Amino acid sequence: MQISLLQEELIKGINTVYRFVSTKSQLPILSHILISIEKGRIRLCGTNLESGINYWLGAKVEEDGQIAVPAKILVDTISSLKPGKIELTEKEGILTISSGNSLITIPTIPANDFPQVDYELSKQKIVLPKNLLESIVHQVLFTAGGEEGRVEFTGVLFWPRDKELVVVATDGVRLSVKRLTTSLDLPGKMLIPAKIIGEINKIFNNSEVKFSFDEDKNQALFGNEDIVVVSKVLDSEKYPDFERIIPQGVNVTILADKEELQNTLKLSAIFSRDYGVRLEFANNECVLVSENPQTGTQKSTIPVKLEGDSLIISFNWRFLNDFLNSVSGSEVEFKFVNNMSPGLFIDPKDKTYTHLIMPIRTNEAESS
Amino acid sequence: MDEQQTLWKQTLEVVKVSVSAATFSTWFSQTFIVKITPAAPDRQTVEIGCPSSYISNTLEKRYFGLLQDGLNQITKKTNNLIFIVKQNPFFAKTKTEIASPLFNQTIPSSDHLKDRLIRAGLPIHFTFENFAVSGSNQLAWAAANAVAKNPGHAYNPLFIWGGVGVGKTHLAIATAREIITSLNDTKVLYCTGEEFMVEIINAIRTKTTNDFKKKYRNIEVLVIDDVQFIAGKPTVQEEFFHTFNAIQKAGSQIIMTSDMPPNDIPKLADRLRSRFEAGLIVDIGQPDFELLCAILLIKVKEKEIDLPIESIQKIASCVDSPRALEGFLIKLQSQSKLLNNPITEELINKMTGQKEGVNNSTNGNGQSHQVSPQEVISRVCNYFSVPKKAIIAHGRTKTLAHARQVLMYILRVEMKLSLEEIGHILGDRDHTTVLYGVGKINELIPTSGDVEQQILGIKKQLWG
Structure with a gap:
């Protein structure tokens, strides 16, 4: 193998x-990056067996070949080199990189051990609209759960229904639902790992992405001519019935200024204990209370528009903050049934977006 | 299914020795057999499920021969392998779940009280409403009420003790029920000391002690009935001790019942005893007459029997425990149905007369003045016109035997003498003879009006 290309590209x-x-x-092979020369282009490939990526680069190819290079060393090396032309040569399992005054040799391992990462999108591919992922990432993605929780919660559910696409994520404590008016021709409910959605949004950066689903291999492919991302699809059968928990029959409605709430919340967070902040709604006011025996106490009042009974309810301030960050307008609306049921959080500017947070149960909340 | 998995496990054992540990855990550990299709007597097709296409590709490309050889060797057949992408259902199950309150919350409309009670293992018919309160159980009732209003804070643990059938279990369950009713999503669990023990043993046997711990230690209200059963079992006590501490530390309520106070429970570990004593210990005494009447009124209402208050007092006076009351009512109901008679005072009189353990002479039924056994003997002899000597002697003519049996009955049922005493008075007869005689009359009373008349007559002469 012998190629030369620009450091900035590589x-x-x-x-x-x-x-x-x-x-x-x-x-060991999984901590390697595959460099393979095919049809005059370089294909870089990496995988963790749950998802993988193929990345094609143009280069001046002198001789074909393929090798697996330790990923960390390769990244560190290439990023330390100066921009400009670099040459990669492989001989008897040793990769030689020459750039300017530097000459680097890295032992590699044979590429035929490298797992196959598919990159052929099927013929029934769907073109995802440019800004589709942006709103999902902004309003839904942050709600998905981490690795430690239930597997279903690590995914984002795409549910084509009538003429809309319902996109859902939850971590078991909060829930985001986004209703998009696009008629994507998905084969059914799809549960895609949230991490992959985030990566795709970053990689394709608002350009057009094609999508296809391989049912036999249970994997989804996203890509264009230069990059194809492959991911396993999670089992959507076990996804909880999220519509059941969206509260009906609201008793308290609150309209508040987003920025004011954000700033006050920041203050409350300093004195919160186990992330809990108590909100006391009464007489068109919201009192944010946080108490921590170690750091101190805090009490701030902001004006709100209150409809219905007064209410005392506690939330994890990080969840509130995440929601506030996802709101585009300057106002936010909260709806509550009582202090034990999940609160409904709404962006009055965007009726397609619904967010739910489960309150924290505290002694004060119980006795009130 | 199990057979397939065992076969696969054996095959993997073979593979394990030929590949590195890392290779094995990455490529093989999550695979499983989806199905085996026999093709010919010595050939079969084995479908192998792999969690991802990377794994199925790699296995097919690199480890096909290894797996096939392994399978062939074990099954003694030629195996054809097919690799498909499928999640391992056995693997998925073992993954622990973490809390997701959003989906665990109880939605009031779709979740009925009854379902919640059943889930908590609570019998549904014990409530505070049908618990009668009087002097003997007032303190226990007040304590239980306080706990129900403020679980985990009022008295923790609450230890209720008392004799058989005084209402310990009723009170404990009613408390738990009240908590479930008022606080929807409280995790309540009711079990007996014995169930707890069996569950521990099972958990140890199936190596699921972690699940067991999790189940009990996440509970907000734990009711353990007949806790004395765990005494003398070291491992059970040890586990209960840790469970107890964990629950109490989390501020959850514990309610226990026992037939004796913690101090008297033999072979109870000292550290458990001291913990039991840390909360409130209340006892329930035997119910008095008024309480029995009240219980009977509640039960009569439940069973929709129409009884005048006099009859209720009558029944309450001859029965000494609430459980026996229940039994008596059922008997009364079935008697009236069987004989197609309405429930009358007469029937009740018959039945109370018939009951073992009747307590007429002591419980203020108008028979105040003392009568000696000799007096009874002469009255009975008079009534049947038989000589006193003959009744004590061994003659067995029909009239004599009948008179003797009536005498035995009265001595036994009305005078409350022991069988031996009666036998002694009646010429050193064996106590079984007396028992037979009393039983005979007992059988005759409901069916023969004569015998009833005779006994009533004699009783009238004796006690007026």
Whole structure:
């Protein structure tokens, strides 16, 4: 193998592929990046066996070949090199990189051990609209759960229904629902890992993305001519019935200024204990109370528009903050049934977006 | 299914020795057999499920021969392998779940009280409403009420003790029920000391002690009935001790019942005893006459029997425990149905007369003045016109035997003498003879009006 290309191009590709490389696998090959020369182009490839990426680069190819290079060393090396032309040569399993005054040799391992990462999108591919992912990432993605929770919660549910696409994520404590008026021709409910949605949004950066689903292999492919991301699809059967928990029959409605609430929340957070902040709604006012025996106490009042009974309810301030950050307008609306049921959080400017947060149960809340 | 998984496990054991540990855990550990299709007597097709296409590709490309050899060797057949992408259902189940309150909350409209009670293991018919309160159980009732209003804070643990059938279990369950009713999503669990023990043993046997711990330690109200059963079992006590501490630390309520105070429970570990004593210990005494009447009134209402208050007092005076009351009512109901008679005072009189353990002479039924056994003997002899000597002697003519049996009955049922005493008075007869005689009359009373008349007549002469 012998190729030459620009450092600026290569580092972009390697950095992107590196995000898909498994860092904690026991199997050495998975912490490698595959460099393969096909049809006059370089294909970089990385996988953690749950998802993978193929990234094509143009280069001046002198001789074909393929090798697997330790990912971390490759990333560190290439990013330390100066911009400009670099040459990669492989001979008897040793990769030689020459750039300017530097000459680097890295031992590699044979590429035929490298798992196959598919990159052929099927013929029934769907073109995802440019700004589709942006709103999802902004309003839904942050609600998905982490690795430690239930597997279903790590995914974002795409549910084509009538003429709309319902996109849902939850971590078991909060829930986001976004209703998009696009008629995507998905084969059914799809549960895609939230991490992949985030990566795709970053990688394709608002350009057009094609999507296809391989039912036999249970994997989804996203891509264009230069990059294809492959991910396993989670089992949507076990996804909880989220519509059941959206509260009906609201008793208290609150309209508040977003920025004022955000700033006050920031103050409350300093004195919160286990992230809890108590909100006391009465007489068109909201009192935010946080108390921590170690750091001190805080009490701030902001004006709100209150309809219905007065209410005392506690929330995890980080969840409130996440929601406030996802709101585009200057006002936010809260709706509550009581202090034990999930609160409904609404962006009055965007009726397609619904957010739900479960309150924290506290002694004060119980006795009131 | 199990057979397939065992086969696969054996095959993987074979593979394990030929590949590195990392290779094995990455490529093989989550695979499983989806199905086996026999093709010919010595050939079969095995479908192998892999969690992802990377794994199925790699297995097919690199480890096909290894797996096939392993399978062939074990099954003694030629195996054809097919790799498909499928999640391992056995693997998925073992993953622990973490809390997701949003979906665990109880939605009032779709979740009925009854379902919640059943889930908590609570019998549905014990409530505060049908618990009668009097002097003997007032303190216990007040304590239980306080706990129900403020679980985890009022008295923790609450230890209720008392004799058989005084209402310990009723009170404990009613408390738990009240908590469920007022605080919708409280996790309540009711079990007996014995169930707790069996569950521990099972958990140890199936190596699921972690699940067991999780189940009990996440509970907000734990009711353990007949807790004395765990005494003398070291492992059970040890586990209960830790469970107890965990629950109490989390501020959750514990309610226990026992047939004796913690101090008297033999072979109870000292640290458990001291913990039991840390809360409130209340006892429930035997119910008095008024309480029995009140209980009877509640039960009569439940069973929709129409009884005048006099009859209720009558029944309450001859029965000494609430459980026996229940039994008596059922008997009364079935008697009236069986004989197609309405429930009358007469029938009740018959039944109370018939009951073992009747307590007429002591419970203020108008028979105040003392009568000696000799007096009874002469009255009975008079009534049947038989000589006193003959009744004590061994003659067994029909009239004599009948008179003797009536005498035995009165001595036993009205005078409350022991069988041995009666036998002694009646010429050193065996106590079984007396028992037979009393039983005979007992059988005759409901069916023969004569015998009833005779006994009533004699009783009238004796006690007026």
